[in-house]
Amino acid sequence: MVFKSINPFSQLLIGEHEVLTSAQLNQKLQLSERAFKNWKQTTFDQRAFMMRKLADTLRRNKEELGLLITNEMGKILQESISEVEKSALNCDFYADNAEVMLKEEYYDTPFKSMSVYDPMGAVFAIMPWNYPFWQVLRYAAPVIMSGNVTLLKHAPNVIGCAKAIEKAFLEAGFPEGIFQHITIDISQVESVIASNIVHGITLTGSEMAGSSVASLAGKHIKKTVMELGGSDAFIVLKDANLEKAATVATQSRMLNAGQACICAKRFIVVDKVAEEFTALFTQKVKLLQQGNPLLEGINLGPLARLDLAEKLSDQLEKSIQQGAKLILGGDRENCNFQPTLIDLVDSNNIAFQEETFGPLATIIRAKDENDAITIANNHRYGLAAAIWTEDRENGYTLARKIEAGNVFVNSLVRSDSRVPFGGIKKSGYGRELGTIGIKEFMNAKSLILE
Incomplete structure (x- = not known):
């Protein structure tokens, strides 16, 4: 062989x-x-x-x-x-x-x-x-x-x-x-x-x-x-710095063409700021340049294998059939999968339930911070999560309630040699x-x- x-x-x-x-x-x-x-x-x-x-x-x-x-x-x-x-x-x-x-x-x-x-x-x-x-x-x-x-x-x-x-x-x-x-x-x-x-x-x-x-x-x-696997929650509260959160959201979802267990995948945003955050997020994702990964100026390469790109396309198609709204992207040529955003996803949607390994961001609306925590924890995965709020003390309090092995407040989720890394649940x-x-x-x- x-x-x-x-x-x-x-x-x-x-x-x-x-x-x-x-x-x-x-x-x-x-x-x-x-x-x-x-x-x-x-x-x-x-x-x-x-x-x-x-x-x-x-x-x-x-x-x-x-x-x-x-x-x-x-x-x-x-x-x-x-x-x-x-x-x-x-x-x-x-x-x-x-x-x-x-x-x-x-x-x-x-x-x-x-x-x-x-x-x-x-x-x-x-x-x-x-x-x-x-x-x-x-x-x-x-x-x-x-x-x-x-x-x-x-x-x-x-x-x-x-x-x-x-x-x-x-x-x-x-x-x-x-x-x-x-x-x-x-x-x-x-x-x-x-x-x-x-x-x-x-x-x-x-x-x-x-x-x-x-x-x-x-x-x-x-x-x-x-x-x-992971389906990391990226929680945006009503008092978050939305400009910074949207910038890091783009990096967190699209780094390595979205192919990381600790990439943010479920963007859980409270209703009060959902429209503004989604607009900022969309604007920043549109600026990404996809193409030959060897060229300068390119910041999004292809998915690693054709079968992975095909699976992500299938997940996207089924998610839209189940009621998700396509905001941006969605097209694919071989392994080159356009950066994609979908909105109005609920917990029954395949984009919520499964790990989407690629440049597909899923936006979920929450009524308030308690609802956001409930949505974040309502998943079989528990690898990492991020919470965005200007109230640092409340951020730390809420971080203790997240069911995950790693929780970051106002920061990109990442691994560090000095800090233990791993998950719970599945x-x-x-x-x-x-x-x-x-x-x-x-x-x-x-x-x-x-």
């Missing part, structure tokens, strides 16, 4: 990648096991030295790596380069902080008691195509700095990125087997999860993928972290980033000395 990389904008074939045989996969697993036996004995200083070299390698090659990202999945070039830079920052962060984060903890007991954090072994990662460098380095930097090793199954359309990341690890001086990408088919996933060499699984992807992998992991009693469980994230695949071992 061969995976094909197709440039989303030109639809030209840019790469083919053969799937590993069972024997080749087993060799990769065995190498991972051997590498872990040595890697877990290294010091934090030794790991940090290589992790900082990895950050330097990424920065030195950011234009070349950014071009690879754009060619494989279609985001505009500057966004791709910024993704590589953010990945490098994450490497530096964990190089600087992993040792302190994993320091032993002592307890107030009549006897000496403490917890120490030991690495578990190989972590199997299943990662998506939408941020092909950041999603990988987001989990891999803390996993490797903590003394674990990892095997990456990347999305089939970004295998070139997977190979480039592995090459960067080796160039930075990491021994073979610490980070490996494995080109495998879905049918081979269970054999990796079942292997005694693998001790944890992390997945970023769809709700369906998470359910399937979590079931397999449960069958084989393996620890998992799941970062799944958006998954467990956390990446921050101190919580680095401890997910560690054995918190209690030591008691009488």
